[in-house]
Amino acid sequence: MVQLAISLLGSFNVSLNGNSLSTFATDKVRALLAYLAVESGRSHRRAALAGLFWPDRPEAMARNDLRQALFQLRKALGDRQDDRGFLTLAADDVQVNPASEHWLDVAEFNEHIDACRAHHPDDLSLCEACLARLERAVEVYQGEFLEGFSLPNCPSFDLWQVWTQEACHIRALEALTHLSNYYESRQRYEQVLEYSRRKIEMEPWRESAYRRMMRALAMIGQTGQALQQYEACREILRREFGIAPSQETFHLFEQIQNGRFDALNERESSAVFPWQPVAQPQEGSSIPPDQGEAPASHISSAEDPVASMIDEEAHLVEALDPAIPLSLRESNSRALLDLLSRVSFPKVSDVYQPFMDSLCTLALEIQRLHAGQILSAGRLHRLRKTLWEVISAFQASDHNLLVILGLQFITEIFTSTI
Numbered sequence: 001m002v003q004l005a006i007s008l009l010g011s012f013n014v015s016l017n018g019n020s021l022s023t024f025a026t027d028k029v030r031a032l033l034a035y036l037a038v039e040s041g042r043s044h045r046r047a048a049l050a051g052l053f054w055p056d057r058p059e060a061m062a063r064n065d066l067r068q069a070l071f072q073l074r075k076a077l078g079d080r081q082d083d084r085g086f087l088t089l090a091a092d093d094v095q096v097n098p099a100s101e102h103w104l105d106v107a108e109f110n111e112h113i114d115a116c117r118a119h120h121p122d123d124l125s126l127c128e129a130c131l132a133r134l135e136r137a138v139e140v141y142q143g144e145f146l147e148g149f150s151l152p153n154c155p156s157f158d159l160w161q162v163w164t165q166e167a168c169h170i171r172a173l174e175a176l177t178h179l180s181n182y183y184e185s186r187q188r189y190e191q192v193l194e195y196s197r198r199k200i201e202m203e204p205w206r207e208s209a210y211r212r213m214m215r216a217l218a219m220i221g222q223t224g225q226a227l228q229q230y231e232a233c234r235e236i237l238r239r240e241f242g243i244a245p246s247q248e249t250f251h252l253f254e255q256i257q258n259g260r261f262d263a264l265n266e267r268e269s270s271a272v273f274p275w276q277p278v279a280q281p282q283e284g285s286s287i288p289p290d291q292g293e294a295p296a297s298h299i300s301s302a303e304d305p306v307a308s309m310i311d312e313e314a315h316l317v318e319a320l321d322p323a324i325p326l327s328l329r330e331s332n333s334r335a336l337l338d339l340l341s342r343v344s345f346p347k348v349s350d351v352y353q354p355f356m357d358s359l360c361t362l363a364l365e366i367q368r369l370h371a372g373q374i375l376s377a378g379r380l381h382r383l384r385k386t387l388w389e390v391i392s393a394f395q396a397s398d399h400n401l402l403v404i405l406g407l408q409f410i411t412e413i414f415t416s417t418i
Contacts, residue, residue, distance in 0.1 A: 004077065004086060004102040006037050009109060009168065010143030016078060025072040028053055031151050032069050033077075036087070037104050038164060040096035049094060052156050070094065105140050106168065112137035113171050116178075126182050134175045138198065141172045173199060180212055189216040204236045207249050218256045226256050 007013040012030055014021045024030050032053060036044065050062035057065065070089065073079075079086045086100045096102075112133040119130055126134070145165035151157050176195045183191035193216050199209035210233035217226035230245070230253040237243050244250075255261045 004100070006033070006102065007105045007142070008034055008038070008146055009105045009141050010147050012146060012149055014077075021076060023076045025076070026069075027149070027151060028154075029069050029072050029076065030149070031154075031157060033073055034146060035157070035160070036094065036096050037102075038106050040098070040104075040107075043088075043090075043093040043095040046092055046094060052160075053151075053154055055156065056153060105142070106145070106164075109137050109140045109168065110171070112140075113175060116175075126178065131179075131182060134179050137175050138172060138179065138195070141168070141175075144169060169202065173202060176202075180209075184212065184216070187219070189220050192216040205240060207233060207237075207246055210245075211249055211252050214252055214256060215261075218261050223256060227253065230256075 003017055005015045007015075012034065014024075014033070024033075032049070035049075035052070046063055046066060047059065050057075050059065050066045053069070054062035054065050070087070074085075074087060077086055083097075084100055085097055086102060088095045088097045116126075116130045116133055120126065145168045146161055149161070151161075176199045180192055180195045180199075183189075183195070193213060196209045196213045196216065199206050200213070203209075210229050213229045214226040217223070217229065230249065233249060234245050237245055245253075252261075
């Protein structure tokens with residue numbers, strides 16, 4: 001029987017013997033548990049953990065803070081100091097004990113996805129076993145990884161959290177896509193509607209999910225609701241991005257409205273999980289490892305779920321950023337970002353220099369995350385919107401023009417990498 005259950009997909013929740021635990025002393029203790037549980041496949045140097053969670057403290061003080069946090073964590077879990085305890089502590093290392101009785105939702109989620117990837121590397125259809133695995137995976141996925149959780153003044157932990165969150169997010173979208181494909185091909189439209197709604201909850205701008213819902217509703221005779229889905233799609237794209245739905249979505253709307261709808265399915269993929277997982281950043285690294293150029297693939301964007309997401313998001317990019325100079329679009333954005341991260345702004349007051357340096361680092365990390373297909377274009381747009389809000393605040397306060405221009409330059413550069 002599993003004694004300790006750790007749920008991180010959605011809000012943070014830990015239970016022991018069926019009873020929810022709320023006795024964690026601080027958020028850092030919670031974050032320490034989350035990190036050690038997810039990264040349980042290896043041991044962790046105490047020095048690295050101290051630097052991860054207390055980056056601004058001298059090493060001796062940070063290691064002492066880590067000792068206190070580990071003590072508070074074991075106390076909260078009622079952990080025992082034997083070969084079946086949750087944590088294995090050594091003088092220089094810390095690790096989750098693989099022999100301990102515990103369950104982690106992230107681990108189960110990834111196990112199901114990985115099993116399907118291995119069993120169907122490039123196959124068209126799901127077997128019954130993998131269908132059950134994917135259904136269980138999306139059942140376990142109750143929300144974004146550590147949703148609503150943040151740890152101030154811990155940038156490396158923040159990056160790890162975003163990296164893990166985006167990896168799980170994309171995997172969940174892929175699973176929902178394959179389940180929708182499976183059930184639509186078998187004309188089981190209630191399940192199609194269920195999984196399409198899940199995709200829209202995760203990414204409200206996802207046009208392909210709206211189209212699938214429109215088709216499913218039309219096929220079961222609910223034409224009015226199908227047309228309402230188009231209006232919902234149009235409204236979210238107008239409100240969030242100031243654009244109209246794609247021609248493909250509008251054409252489907254016209255077909256349903258005019259009663260000329262055909263039952264052709266829009267298969268978003270014909271290969272189950274053809275993409276290999278991307279390596280996570282290592283401890284002590286503020287920027288994920290460089291992924292290099294992606295290898296050429298024989299899988300077209302119409303067949304691959306990740307590529308189809310990128311194609312769909314290209315519609316948003318083209319509509320949002322027509323004014324980006326062609327020279328910037330064609331430039332080597334990685335080289336520009338590397339240069340920008342090193343350049344100084346001699347006319348900018350030293351008060352603003354750390355702020356500029358932080359933005360340069362942010363731009364580099366965003367570019368790296370997107371190059372590894374871990375940060376979706378939709379989320380990049382939200383980050384871009386946030387940057388423009390910062391620019392507006394600077395303009396309203398009549399701050400240094402060079403700072404404003406620098407912000408705009410950084411924004412345009414990482415927007416052009418999408």
